[in-house]
Amino acid sequence: xxxxxxxxxxxxxxxxxxxxxxxxxxxxxxxxxxxxxxxxxxxxxxxxxxxxxxxxxxxxxxxxxxxxxxxxxxxxxxxxxxxxxxxxxxxxxxxxxxxxxxxxxxxxxxxxxxxxxxxxxxxxxxxxxxxxxxxxxxxxxxxxxxxxxxxxxxxxxxxxxxxxxxxxxxxxxxxxxxxxxxxxxxxxxxxxxxxxxxxxxxxxxxxxxxxxxxxxxxxxxxxxxxxxxxxxxxxxxxxxxxxxxxxxxxxxxxxxxxxxxxxxxxxxxxxxxxxxxxxxxxxxxxxxxxxxxxxxxxxxxxxxxxxxxxxxxxxxxxx
Amino acid sequence: xxxxxxxxxxxxxxxxxxxxxxxxxxxxxxxxxxxxxxxxxxxxxxxxxxxxxxxxxxxxxxxxxxxxxxxxxxxxxxxxxxxxxxxxxxxxxxxxxxxxxxxxxxxxxxxxxxxxxxxxxxxxxxxxxxxxxxxxxxxxxxxxxxxxxxxxxxxxxxxxxxxxxxxxxxxxxxxxxxxxxxxxxxxxxxxxxxxxxxxxxxxxxxxxxxxxxxxxxxxxxxxxxxxxxxxxxxxxxxxxxxxxxxxxxxxxxxxxxxxxxxxxxxxxxxxxxxxxxxxxxxxxxxxxxxxxxxxxxxxxxxxxxxxxxxxxxxxxxxxxxxxxxxxxxxxxxxxxxxxxxxxxxxxxxxxxxxxxxxxxxxxxxxxxxxxxxxxxxxxxxxxxxxxxxxxxxxxxxxxxxxxxxxxxxxxxxxxxxxxxxxxxxx
Amino acid sequence: xxxxxxxxxxxxxxxxxxxxxxxxxxxxxxxxxxxxxxxxxxxxxxxxxxxxxxxxxxxxxxxxxxxxxxxxxxxxxxxxxxxxxxxxxxxxxxxxxxxxxxxxxxxxxxxxxxxxxxxxxxxxxxxxxxxxxxxxxxxxxxxxxxxxxxxxxxxxxxxxxxxxxxx
Numbered sequence: 019x020x021x022x023x024x025x026x027x028x029x030x031x032x033x034x035x036x037x038x039x040x041x042x043x044x045x046x047x048x049x050x051x052x053x054x055x056x057x058x059x060x061x062x063x064x065x066x067x068x069x070x071x072x073x074x075x076x077x078x079x080x081x082x083x084x085x086x087x088x089x090x091x092x093x094x095x096x097x098x099x100x101x102x103x104x105x106x107x108x109x110x111x112x113x114x115x116x117x118x119x120x121x122x123x124x125x126x127x128x129x130x131x132x133x134x135x136x137x138x139x140x141x142x143x144x145x146x147x148x149x150x151x152x153x154x155x156x157x158x159x160x161x162x163x164x165x166x167x168x169x170x171x172x173x174x175x176x177x178x179x180x181x182x183x184x185x186x187x188x189x190x191x192x193x194x195x196x197x198x199x200x201x202x203x204x205x206x207x208x209x210x211x212x213x214x215x216x217x218x219x220x221x222x223x224x225x226x227x228x229x230x231x232x233x234x235x236x237x238x239x240x241x242x243x244x245x246x247x248x249x250x251x252x253x254x255x256x257x258x259x260x261x262x263x264x265x266x267x268x269x270x271x272x273x274x275x276x277x278x279x280x281x282x283x284x285x286x287x288x289x290x291x292x293x294x295x296x297x298x299x300x301x302x303x304x305x306x307x308x309x310x311x312x313x314x315x316x317x318x319x320x321x322x323x324x325x326x327x328x329x330x331x332x333x334x335x336x337x
Numbered sequence: 338x339x340x341x342x343x344x345x346x347x348x349x350x351x352x353x354x355x356x357x358x359x360x361x362x363x364x365x366x367x368x369x370x371x372x373x374x375x376x377x378x379x380x381x382x383x384x385x386x387x388x389x390x391x392x393x394x395x396x397x398x399x400x401x402x403x404x405x406x407x408x409x410x411x412x413x414x415x416x417x418x419x420x421x422x423x424x425x426x427x428x429x430x431x432x433x434x435x436x437x438x439x440x441x442x443x444x445x446x447x448x449x450x451x452x453x454x455x456x457x458x459x460x461x462x463x464x465x466x467x468x469x470x471x472x473x474x475x476x477x478x479x480x481x482x483x484x485x486x487x488x489x490x491x492x493x494x495x496x497x498x499x500x501x502x503x504x505x506x507x508x509x510x511x512x513x514x515x516x517x518x519x520x521x522x523x524x525x526x527x528x529x530x531x532x533x534x535x536x537x538x539x540x541x542x543x544x545x546x547x548x549x550x551x552x553x554x555x556x557x558x559x560x561x562x563x564x565x566x567x568x569x570x571x572x573x574x575x576x577x578x579x580x581x582x583x584x585x586x587x588x589x590x591x592x593x594x595x596x597x598x599x600x601x602x603x604x605x606x607x608x609x610x611x612x613x614x615x616x617x618x619x620x621x622x623x624x625x626x627x628x629x630x631x632x633x634x635x636x637x638x639x640x641x642x643x644x645x646x647x648x649x650x651x652x653x654x655x656x657x658x659x660x661x662x663x664x665x666x667x668x669x670x671x672x673x674x675x676x677x678x679x680x681x682x683x684x685x686x687x688x689x690x691x692x693x694x695x696x697x698x699x700x701x702x703x704x705x706x707x708x709x710x711x712x713x714x715x716x717x718x719x720x721x722x723x724x725x726x727x728x729x730x731x732x733x734x735x736x737x738x739x740x741x742x743x744x745x746x747x748x749x750x751x752x753x754x755x756x757x758x759x760x761x762x763x
Numbered sequence: 764x765x766x767x768x769x770x771x772x773x774x775x776x777x778x779x780x781x782x783x784x785x786x787x788x789x790x791x792x793x794x795x796x797x798x799x800x801x802x803x804x805x806x807x808x809x810x811x812x813x814x815x816x817x818x819x820x821x822x823x824x825x826x827x828x829x830x831x832x833x834x835x836x837x838x839x840x841x842x843x844x845x846x847x848x849x850x851x852x853x854x855x856x857x858x859x860x861x862x863x864x865x866x867x868x869x870x871x872x873x874x875x876x877x878x879x880x881x882x883x884x885x886x887x888x889x890x891x892x893x894x895x896x897x898x899x900x901x902x903x904x905x906x907x908x909x910x911x912x913x914x915x916x917x918x919x920x921x922x923x924x925x926x927x928x929x930x
Contacts, residue, residue, distance in 0.1 A: 035537075051821070051824075051837070053840070054840050054841065054842070059875055060873075060875070063824035063825065064870065065824045114650075134658055135538055135539040135656065135657060136538065136609030137655040140654070157655075159540075160539070221535075222531050222544075226536065226537065326824075326829075327833075334831075
């Protein structure tokens with residue numbers, strides 16, 4: 019995927035796949051620099067003043083859209099939110115036409131959310147060369163900024179990745195977050211990555227990405243330093259994949275009892291929004307080991323970092 | 338017209354011929370391979386030294402897109418592309434709009450094919466009305482109007498009872514059925530082979546089980562109904578072994594694989610290249626190995642181009658939204674030769690799989706270079722290099738992964754019924 | 764080029780102290796611009812025995828050349844470990860050249876709050892100003908050609924070096 023320029027800088031941010039440890043670390047370090055900005059009286063910096071960012075959302079999402087919007091505003095960029103109904107782009111012409119129209123408006127960056135895997139890469143290939151594309155989630159493929167904010171959160175608490183055991187619990191099959199996380203964790207060199215869930219929610223040959231499969235949560239989170247709970251989408255419950263939300267919670271829900279099986283300093287993460295009582299007990303979500311709210315805060319700094327890196331690479335590349 | 342095709346390496350698997358010699362044509366038929374018949378004075382002699390002459394190729398499943406999808410391709414454009422690619426006959430799939438499920442659509446296509454004056458068109462009628470899988474098509478009428486076989490193409494019949502009745506009815510009409518073994522439910526959401534690549538890319542997968550279940554189901558029904566059946570576009574190693582076992586048990590089924598499945602695997606999808614979005618999906622290296630071996634050992638009879646031309650917009654989409662298929666006619670010969678060069682199978686086997694075998698599957702009288710057989714002939718220069726580009730492709734469909742690549746092997750002469758329809762020789 | 768940085772610092776600290784006393788300023792805090800400015804600020808801070816920690820500004824997010832050269836690869840974020848509101852700031856840079864760094868630094872300071880005053884201190888002032896910015900206290904003034912470059916090395920044994928700019 020063509021997201022690096024000749025100097026190996028990120029000109030788009032489409033996927034974690036294929037990125038080096040040095041580059042992922044650079045993203046995390048840059049986010050560390052942006053992090054204090056959020057604690058100041060004036061929470062924005064003039065870095066992207068005069069730049070126009072378009073939130074191009076083909077799939078509804080309030081949370082991700084809002085953090086990108088906030089990140090862009092803190093960088094002093096102008097931001098436009100476009101929610102495009104899926105029906106409007108079922109024909110290829112209109113997707114291409116949408117891009118052309120936006121390009122004509124002199125935009126500098128597209129933040130893309132789309133229901134199809136590979137859509138962000140497709141758009142990056144189609145747009146004019148001065149435009150950067152950031153993947154805000156495409157189908158089941160990637161959600162790279164979410165993975166990076168999770169890595170940021172883990173590094174903040176655990177300092178380094180080397181000896182960590184990380185368990186990702188839930189619907190791996192349909193999760194772009196899980197794919198991005200597995201690749202990021204593996205590149206950053208954690209000791210062990212585990213995916214935990216029923217066979218109906220674990221995709222074929224996930225081991226090839228470097229994860230070990232556990233079908234029960236007790237062994238899956240035993241001794242883990244990081245437990246990442248994934249959101250169970252409404253449409254998976256009462257489906258051929260799962261009999262009911264209750265049975266899922268009984269088998270895979272993270273309770274205080276179960277969390278005791280993990281390392282005593284384990285942290286609990288969740289990309290949100292949380293289904294309390296389905297994948298996670300409230301006592302755990304709000305408990306001392308939960309870093310779920312930290313993830314949200316870090317999300318802004320990480321997205322500011324990614325936005326400035328890609329626009330910066332474009333700026334440097336054209337000179 | 339008396340025609341002499343001189344000096345080519347003549348390969349005819351049907352007669353076991355493989356030597357440099359001449360082929361003599363009188364009117365619409367071949368009169369001799371070897372020395373000139375007594376008193377034969379050619380009106381035209383074409384010198385073909387260094388080239389290979391074979392029976393004209395027969396495509397078992399081309400989507401000609403007309404009527405209904407003329408923005409993708411037309412009968413005229415694809416018949417011309419077929420002819421310049423060495424195909425003397427192409428079977429057109431019934432998934433047009435309207436569907437080829439009644440005689441009037443056949444008549445319409447016949448008309449168009451006639452004016453194209455290029456490759457012969459053979460009609461595959463629909464097995465069910467509108468390919469909907471509910472009501473049987475008027476198979477008797479389709480047969481009477483000239484359909485060589487009936488098929489539901491890749492529109493899976495969900496209801497096994499309907500499939501069973503359709504096969505039984507086709508058997509009583511004496512029609513061959515082209516079966517695309519698809520399990521509707523396991524296939525429904527999938528966009529590529531389910532495996533490490535689909536998992537990495539997060540593309541919904543089509544499990545191998547899908548094809549295995551469908552082949553098992555279809556074999557059972559074929560055995561029960563006694564219909565003459567041809568299995569189309571097998572893609573997995575296990576499907577091949579099921580067919581092999583059935584044949585060994587005496588079930589007279591035939592089978593083909595798509596050339597794409599012999600060339601590529603799921604890993605070629607790489608980073609969502611829609612040119613590798615195919616039906617059936619590209620499977621794994623092991624499957625490809627078995628498919629190639631099956632051609633070599635003749636466990637699978639034929640190789641099919643599975644030609645699916647598309648308009649540019651159909652592929653200018655994220656992978657899962659793009660239309661499946663490869664425009665395969667133009668690159669068929671060089672791609673096939675590349676497999677021979679890689680040692681997948683020998684040239685004679687390759688030629689048999691695209692001429693004699695499809696001819697026999699369809700029960701036609703050609704596919705060979707024997708005296709009095711129709712003069713359907715293809716000649717290609719195995720060493721001629723050319724670059725695949727939008728301009729060098731004759732098909733209206735430019736959707737091929739070979740775009741901008743240089744390939745070796747080009748058809749230089751195609752003779753259909755004694756008439757030269759394509760000739761780039763002096 | 765032989766310049767005794769310690770001597771310059773001595774002179775500057777005397778001048779600075781005089782300045783602070785004359786204006787009767789209390790609660791003065793030092794803010795250095797990364798990286799050389801921080802070193803100088805630290806030295807002056809020690810000499811004047813200022814009780815507050817030295818603030819550090821990394822003006823990467825405020826530079827006006829971002830759209831030409833992208834983000835500067837520095838690791839340290841800005842640290843102003845005090846409330847800047849109603850404080851007298853002593854802004855310290857090592858070399859005052861075009862004035863763009865000081866412009867960026869002042870913009871950043873105002874995003875933290877509204878100081879009562881800012882006093883600009885520079886170890887070296889060289890020609891080539893592009894903005895109407897002038898230091899209040901200067902260690903030394905150098906007359907350099909555009910092709911010449913002066914650079915401060917540290918943080919231990921601070922020394923200035925003159926070199927031809929790479930083209």
